[in-house]
Amino acid sequence: MFTSIDHEKFRALRIAHLATRFEELITDEANDELTPEQVFLTAVDDALDQRRAHRVEKLIRAAKFPIPQASVAEINYQEGRGVTPVRMKRYAAHQWSQDPTNLLIISPTGGGKTYLACAIGIAACQNGHTVAYARMDDLARRLIIARSDGIGHQKLLNELSDVDLLIIDDFLTVGIDPEAANDLFAVLANREHRLPTLIASQSGPAYWVEALPDRVAADSIVNRLANNARRLNLGEIDMRRLRADQARAEPAHWE
Structure with missing residues (x-):
C-alpha cells in the first residue's frame, strides 16, 4: 500500500x-466487485x-x-408565529449572494427571532x-473601538460590507452612538443593490x-433596510415562556 513517502507527495498535491x-x-x-475506476470515483466523491x-x-x-x-x-411552526415549513424551506435554500433583498424578522422579546x-x-x-452575525450593541462597540486604528476600522467596514449575508440581531434594542450610526450607514450603503442584510428586532x-x-442618517438607513425587504412577523407568542412551561411539564423536572 502507500508508503510515508507517497503520503508526503499526496500532501504536497493537497x-x-x-x-x-x-x-x-x-x-x-466489500469493494472487490468494483472496477478501479468505480473505487477511485467513490473516493473522489467522499473526499469532496x-x-x-x-x-x-x-x-x-x-x-x-x-x-x-x-x-x-x-x-x-405553532399557529400564530407567522412562519410555515414551505416559507422556511425557501429561506434555507436561498442564494443570498445573488439576491440583495433584505429580511426583517420582527417580534417582541422571547419570540424566537434570534433562533x-x-x-x-x-x-x-x-x-x-459567508455569513457574519452580530448583536447590535456588540457591533456598535466594535465599530467605536476600531476607530482608534484607521486600517483596522476600514478592514472591519469592508468585512461587513462584503459578507454574503450580514445578520444584525437586537437591532436598536438599545441606543446607538452617532459615530456607530455613521458606520452603519456606510456599511448599508455599500451593501445596497449588492448583498442582503438580515435584521432581527423587537x-x-x-x-x-x-x-x-x-x-437624516436615520431616514437613509431605514430606507435602505426596509424598502427592499421581505418580512417575518413572528406574532405575540413568547417562545421562552412556552419552552419553560414545556420543561416544567416533563416528569424529570424539579424546582
Whole structure:
C-alpha cells in the first residue's frame, strides 16, 4: 500500500484526504466487485463531501452564531408565529449572494427571532455562503473601538460590507452612538443593490427612524433596510415562556 513517502507527495498535491479514502476503499473486501475506476470515483466523491463539510464548519465558526446548533428543521411552526415549513424551506435554500433583498424578522422579546436568524444563517453557511452575525450593541462597540486604528476600522467596514449575508440581531434594542450610526450607514450603503442584510428586532422601521441619533442618517438607513425587504412577523407568542412551561411539564423536572 502507500508508503510515508507517497503520503508526503499526496500532501504536497493537497489530495491527502482523497488518497486516504482511496486506500480505505481498496482494502475493503466489500469493494472487490468494483472496477478501479468505480473505487477511485467513490473516493473522489467522499473526499469532496469531507472537504465541503469542513468548509461549512469553518463558515459557521467564522459567523459566530450564539446558537450554533440552530436548525430550520427544528423550528416551531405553532399557529400564530407567522412562519410555515414551505416559507422556511425557501429561506434555507436561498442564494443570498445573488439576491440583495433584505429580511426583517420582527417580534417582541422571547419570540424566537434570534433562533430563527441563526437557523437561516446556518442554512446559508451550509449552502456555501459567508455569513457574519452580530448583536447590535456588540457591533456598535466594535465599530467605536476600531476607530482608534484607521486600517483596522476600514478592514472591519469592508468585512461587513462584503459578507454574503450580514445578520444584525437586537437591532436598536438599545441606543446607538452617532459615530456607530455613521458606520452603519456606510456599511448599508455599500451593501445596497449588492448583498442582503438580515435584521432581527423587537421594533419596526417607524421606531428605528426615531431611535437613531441623526434624522437624516436615520431616514437613509431605514430606507435602505426596509424598502427592499421581505418580512417575518413572528406574532405575540413568547417562545421562552412556552419552552419553560414545556420543561416544567416533563416528569424529570424539579424546582
